[in-house]
Amino acid sequence: MKSSVEKVFLDYMHDNGLSMTPQRKLIVETFLETEGHFSAETLWSIVRERVSDVGQATVYRTLKILVDSGLADCFDLGDGVSLYEHAYGHEHHDHLVCMQCGAKVEIFDQTIENRQEEVAGRFGFELTRHRMYLFGLCPKCQKEKA
Amino acid sequence: MKSSVEKVFLDYMHDNGLSMTPQRKLIVETFLETEGHFSAETLWSIVRERVSDVGQATVYRTLKILVDSGLADCFDLGDGVSLYEHAYGHEHHDHLVCMQCGAKVEIFDQTIENRQEEVAGRFGFELTRHRMYLFGLCPKCQKEKA
DNA sequence: CATTTAATTGCAATTGGTTTTCAGTATCGC
DNA sequence: GCGATACTGAAAACCAATTGCAATTAAATG
Numbered sequence: 001m002k003s004s005v006e007k008v009f010l011d012y013m014h015d016n017g018l019s020m021t022p023q024r025k026l027i028v029e030t031f032l033e034t035e036g037h038f039s040a041e042t043l044w045s046i047v048r049e050r051v052s053d054v055g056q057a058t059v060y061r062t063l064k065i066l067v068d069s070g071l072a073d074c075f076d077l078g079d080g081v082s083l084y085e086h087a088y089g090h091e092h093h094d095h096l097v098c099m100q101c102g103a104k105v106e107i108f109d110q111t112i113e114n115r116q117e118e119v120a121g122r123f124g125f126e127l128t129r130h131r132m133y134l135f136g137l138c139p140k141c142q143k144e145k146a
Numbered sequence: 147m148k149s150s151v152e153k154v155f156l157d158y159m160h161d162n163g164l165s166m167t168p169q170r171k172l173i174v175e176t177f178l179e180t181e182g183h184f185s186a187e188t189l190w191s192i193v194r195e196r197v198s199d200v201g202q203a204t205v206y207r208t209l210k211i212l213v214d215s216g217l218a219d220c221f222d223l224g225d226g227v228s229l230y231e232h233a234y235g236h237e238h239h240d241h242l243v244c245m246q247c248g249a250k251v252e253i254f255d256q257t258i259e260n261r262q263e264e265v266a267g268r269f270g271f272e273l274t275r276h277r278m279y280l281f282g283l284c285p286k287c288q289k290e291k292a
Numbered sequence: 293c294a295t296t297t298a299a300t301t302g303c304a305a306t307t308g309g310t311t312t313t314c315a316g317t318a319t320c321g322c
Numbered sequence: 323g324c325g326a327t328a329c330t331g332a333a334a335a336c337c338a339a340t341t342g343c344a345a346t347t348a349a350a351t352g
Contacts, residue, residue: 020320023330040309055331060310076224078277096266120280123253123284125244125280127280130278134262138269165348
């Protein structure tokens with residue numbers, strides 16, 4: 001039986017007149033098997049461990065499809081590198097990032113979400129989405145520093 | 147009497163062995179006279195209206211000094227272009243951005259700030275800074291759409 | 293105020309992530 | 323199968339931002 005994620009992807013492909021190719025299949029599978037937050041470059045290197053002649057551009061192009069189809073979420077921490085993570089079946093969340101080691105924790109706080117709506121409403125804005133990144137030092141790096 | 151902002155800048159320059167030059171003076175003055183959120187490119191174009199032969203690199207280099215000295219704040223909305231705004235004498239705030247017209251509203255909510263600390267603390271993180279952007283439609287753009 | 297040293301400048305070249313172009317190849321609906 | 327489209331990898335193009343460089347200028351010192 002086809003997994004629910006694959007169905008969503010194939011439906012998106014079909015609905016938009018896109019074709020399935022061995023490269024895309026490989027990239028999507030690799031994406032789904034890779035946990036955490038990673039760059040296109042990183043995903044490319046993992047893909048190439050399996051099949052050596054997949055082009056970098058194809059990885060970028062496929063990641064765009066993954067984002068558009070709702071399977072991936074793309075964000076960047078302000079350093080010019082886009083990071084990707086699984087979006088299908090994952091609730092919305094923000095990130096807590098260690099500035100020392102780069103560790104990332106997914107966070108969610110309903111109070112913050114509510115206040116965001118409320119603040120936006122105060123200015124008559126209709127809120128669509130938001131991004132929030134908290135930067136600091138993780139427990140481990142605090143110890144190492146002391 | 148020298149304004150307080152200028153003093154902070156000159157002190158920073160001196161403390162770091164930096165020299166004052168006509169170009170830097172012009173760029174800093176232009177920066178201080180320009181309100182809102184703007185890119186280095188935009189600042190450069192305003193500067194060149196006054197003196198035509200200021201190099202683009204000098205604007206970037208001076209903006210870096212402004213950020214380091216605490217006079218400017220640099221952030222980006224995720225589209226790869228850094229935006230700058232006045233930081234001296236301005237309290238910390240986040241941004242509410244209209245995705246249609248690009249209008250930006252500066253926002254602040256103490257409840258959100260408190261919860262951020264609290265969420266970070268829950269994971270043992272020591273919070274240093276954060277960025278939060280709320281994206282949506284401003285009142286004007288909502289009307290135009292309807 | 294001259295001198296010397298270190299900093300600064302504009303320009304052009306470079307970087308680095310990402311996107312696009314292009315000619316050849318593969319996919320999909322019929 | 324066949325034809326219209328879509329896809330591919332490689333390389334070139336992009337674009338904001340940075341850097342190397344040789345000439346110029348600021349500024350501390352004597």
